[in-house]
Amino acid sequence: MILTSLDVEPRAFEAHTGWALKPVGACKGEMCVPLGGSTDIGLIAERLGMGLVHDERAGVWALGPETIGGRALTTAEAPDLALPGWKGDGFELRSLRGQKVFLLAWASW
Numbered sequence: 001m002i003l004t005s006l007d008v009e010p011r012a013f014e015a016h017t018g019w020a021l022k023p024v025g026a027c028k029g030e031m032c033v034p035l036g037g038s039t040d041i042g043l044i045a046e047r048l049g050m051g052l053v054h055d056e057r058a059g060v061w062a063l064g065p066e067t068i069g070g071r072a073l074t075t076a077e078a079p080d081l082a083l084p085g086w087k088g089d090g091f092e093l094r095s096l097r098g099q100k101v102f103l104l105a106w107a108s109w
Contacts, residue, residue, distance in 0.1 A: 003061040006041045019048065019066070031068075078103070 001016040010021040019026040025034040026044060033047050041063065045052040049067030054060075078101070081093040093101070 001063040003041070003063060004059060006061060008039070008041055010039070013044075017050075017063070017066070019044075028066075033068075 001013075014020045019028050021035075021039060021044075022032070023037065025032045025036075026048060027033075035044060035047060038044070041061075042052065044050070045063060051062075051064035051067075053062050053064075055062075078093060083091050083093075085091045
């Protein structure tokens, strides 16, 4: 979910995430996660295990899917990765730290 503000309309939040913000907390189906009455997106993201990243220059936030069940990334930070370069020299992903990076993985099977 792309946000231009951390003030989110509950109906829009439900439409984009499937989580309804109710007095008992954020609910999806029969599961509810207590929020203590808060509609703070930072707290909601933390409780639901949603990655929340901010691009200050573009003025947008990105809210990722919930990780309840451990099936999604919890941060936008990639682990250290070292690969052989096309000339045989090594390449470390950490050399690009601080820059936006697009990783594409492909397999024929």
